[in-house]
Amino acid sequence: MLIDKFANGDRPSWLKIVDGLYPNEYGMLYTHFDIAIAPLQNTKFNHHKSPLKIAEAGAYSMPIVVSAVDPYGLHWENDGMIMVPNDTNAWINKLTELIENPMAIGIIGKKNRQYCESIFNLDIVNQKRLSFYEQCISNTQDHH
Numbered sequence: 001m002l003i004d005k006f007a008n009g010d011r012p013s014w015l016k017i018v019d020g021l022y023p024n025e026y027g028m029l030y031t032h033f034d035i036a037i038a039p040l041q042n043t044k045f046n047h048h049k050s051p052l053k054i055a056e057a058g059a060y061s062m063p064i065v066v067s068a069v070d071p072y073g074l075h076w077e078n079d080g081m082i083m084v085p086n087d088t089n090a091w092i093n094k095l096t097e098l099i100e101n102p103m104a105i106g107i108i109g110k111k112n113r114q115y116c117e118s119i120f121n122l123d124i125v126n127q128k129r130l131s132f133y134e135q136c137i138s139n140t141q142d143h144h
Contacts (some may be wrong), residue, residue, distance in 0.1 A: 006055070016018060024106065025128075027056070028057075030057065030060040031060065032063060033060060033062070034061045034064065034099075034101075034105050035063055035064070035065060035095065035098055035099070035100070035105060035107075036053060036056070036057035036060075036063070036064040036065070036138060037043065037064065037065045037066070037091075037095070038053040038054070038064060038065070038066040038067065038072065039066075039067050039091065039138070040066070040067040040069050040072070041067070041069075041086065042067070042069045042086060042087075046069060046070070046071075046072040047071065048052040050070070050071060051071045051075055054066070054072070054075055054078065054081055054112070054115075054116065054120075055120045057059055057080075057112055057117050058080060058112040058113045058115060058116025058117070059110065059113070059116065059119070060109075060113075061106075061109040061113040062105075062109045062111045062112060063079065063080055063081070063093070063098065063104075063105055063108035063111075063112055064080065064081050064082070064112060065081075065082045065084055065094055065095060066082070066083055066084070067083070067085075067086050068080055068084060068085050068086065069086070071125040075115075075119075076118075077115075078111070078112065079108070079111040079112075079115065080108050080109060080110070080111035080112020080113065080114070080115050080116075081112060081115075082094060082098075082108070083115065087108070091129070093128050
């Protein structure tokens with residue numbers, strides 16, 4: 001696993017590990033970084049996780065590099081998300097490529113924000129829910 005490779009302190013200067021935060025400080029972490037990462041192993045448990053990391057990064061106009069597994073595979077149309085195979089060298093190469101191209105980070109980050117505003121915006125989500133509920137009620141009434 002990527003983090004295990006760097007656990008002994010032998011890691012690139014751009015890789016920072018943050019630990020021991022209070023919950024109200026968590027969101028502020030995004031202001032200290034240019035790229036969000038969400039590595040996941042391909043397990044049954046992880047397939048049922050939410051795409052919250054995508055939304056968090058999008059709220060800060062950050063690109064996010066994710067493992068090529070669900071739940072991230074469900075958001076393949078997000079141009080602000082970069083899927084990488086679960087291979088240490090693939091992760092290092094992709095992150096290095098991004099770090100060496102700050103303009104791309106900004107462009108991809110804006111795309112992630114736009115995607116998240118269209119998918120995770122509660123006004124839009126609640127409107128879809130309302131439409132769904134109204135359709136269910138209408139279908140129920142049609143059968144009586």
